[in-house]
Amino acid sequence: MEHLIPQLSIFVLACFVGYYVVWSVTPALHTPLMAVTNAISSVIIVGALVAASAATGGSEISRWLGLGAVVLASVNIFGGFAVTQRMLGMYKKKEKKVAAGK
């Protein structure tokens, strides 16, 4: 219980930070926003790593579940950041006449 209050404080403040930061995101970038939030929410891999390591011994099942979660979260982390980077690379300004494209 003694952990709960500091954690809750962080959580509530982070919600407010999120509120203001997300409203400042330009609507043109809402799709990359979803892709990148998806990538960072895979920070859940931290929990997966703890389960997969389970240095304290314990159940074999728990370790394999953790390993499975590591695979899933990795798909998201690499996929999410890569696809965000790819999308953001497409946004070009008028002045710069870049001959990118296919």
Next chain:
Amino acid sequence: MEHALTATPAWVSLAYLIAGVLFILALRGLSSPETSQQGNRYGMIGMVIAVATTLIVHGVGLPLILAAVAIGGGVGYVIAQRIQMTAMPQLVAGFHSLVGLAAVLVGVAAFLNPVAFGIADLIHVAVHFPGVQIDPTPVGTIAIIHPASRVEMGLGVAIGAITFSGSVIAFLKLNGNMGGAPILLPARHVINLGTLVAILALIAYFTTDQSAWVFFTILVLSFAIGFLLIIPIGGADMPVVVSMLNSYSGWAAAAMGFTLQNTAMIITGALVGSSGAILSYIMCTAMNRSFISVIAGGFGGDAAGPAGASGPAKAYKRGSAEDAAFVMKNAESVIIVPGYGMAVSQAQHALREMGDLLKKEGVNVKYAIHPVAGRMPGHMNVLLAEANVPYDEVFELEDINGEFAQADVAFVIGANDVTNPLAKTDKTSPIYGMPVLDVERAKTVLFVKRSMGGAGYAGVDNPVFYMDNTMMLLADAKKMVETINKDLG
């Protein structure tokens, strides 16, 4: 009683905090396209810090973990490079489902091995407690999970499971494996509410009884409710659904962060959760619908639905590509209004070419985007960016709506309801009150549409079709634009 959790070193807490701050900066970067790529790199650095810290602290058996990361990472990277931009909504839905499932797996692992997660006290007992099957249970010792952790864990797996099954359905609908039309079960509101109440009640009960059946019943019910919640929601409401699931994946991560007492996870979860919630709100406002009514579902199948224009056929003017090319060539300004139909027929590249040809003729070309055009927030912007349309030629509804009155041509391609003036005048219309693009104010409206049958997703006829200054261009969007380009060139 002994506390299983050894105190976390200060540098570890700091490292997770830094990771959390870097994630905030990643979102902050998205306030403009110029800073966005740097922001994304902050996000990557944050993730590396979080993962590295965990690996060091927990002394993870490296080879197996690296193999898991390599497999998952490789798959993710290849998908990210190959995916078509038009398929972005289903990709994001698919990724959400993975976050949800990962949260569930972590939750189950934590339930089976609570001591490793530092959320349980070992109690030495002489007798074996019946009904308690928690590993590790050395003879004479049982792991009692802290009641607060049980709530966090229960919420975490419940939200994770909802995110997973909901996203799978959203993915199937967006990917076309499942019809976009809403599937309506009888008494679905009662079933859904009952299931939700049951899940909450079980989580409360879980604090008094940590039996496996309680935990796994929560899990099963949550999978079911995610499925039940999304099947009645129609294709056109998908922008809200995708945003909502985005939000859920964040709350799931936050709940697991509480369980693991991990600052990076809590901060990230809160960020992602509020981000998805705000996007859902923006989408709902753009459709003038309440969040509750979207979630209740039943609105809007696909354009192919039976709700076509009823009554006597009204007169409309049909034009050819040649006519369209002529009108636009002689215009001073053209505003292009893309919608989901443009994405479906992959017309964005041809459209950009058309814009270039017109600019060569000295025409002022702009793009107008409605917030719910497409199947996810910002969908049209990404497609236009992919086709190399400069982002400063692309405008949001409130920034460009005043300009239609001065524009010579409004070129509507694959959009319908978002241009329907009935939303402003007809109180009985299902889309009444929805902010729309005032295309009818332009001198000429060129409306690219596959055929006259089939109204928009709302099943509402659009009076713009029958106006004197409207020319209907009935064809596949991409083919029509390509033919116009030939006539322009």
